[in-house]
Amino acid sequence: MKKEHIMLPADLADSEDFDVTDEAVERGLRSRLIRNTRMSLGLSQSEFASRFRVPVGTLRDWEQARVTAPDFAVAYVKVIAQHPEMVAKAVA
Template sequence: MQVNKETTIAIPADPNDPEDFDVSVAGLERARMGRRFRILRHRLGLSQTEFAAVYGIPVANLRQYELARHMPPPAVRAYLKVIEAEPEMVRRVIAG
């Protein structure tokens, strides 16, 4: 039986906090992915706009990933791994 990641709760809301909300397994995965993009950008000293321009990812998409609104497709997740491993090499290849 497959678990529905959108409806399975990873972190339940605090019942004493009316502004808190449940976080699904999928939401937690999106947040972790968004954090990876943000950490990498900061490590490289780039704004969202600069990162998007250098690595060819639309800035609107990057914003959605970092805000955990959308999970990047598998190809973008694979590309992120390559950028994390060799950011300068990717930059040269893209620029060339």
């Protein structure tokens, strides 16, 4: 079984701390990109979800890093960031 690479080991002095893996860091970076894009457009989660046809529960999971946003979703959000009106019109 493949062992995940630890990016940041747990603090041994903190019984509630845990190791942070490469995967967790990537999930967090994707989460930040999605949240920052939505916020830069001045939209709530429900407004963003409705405007760009993303289920609000899925958006919430991505933003809170409960689920890793797939590559296609990250690409979609990057396009939204560059051309929000064009994307909104295309999915309307």
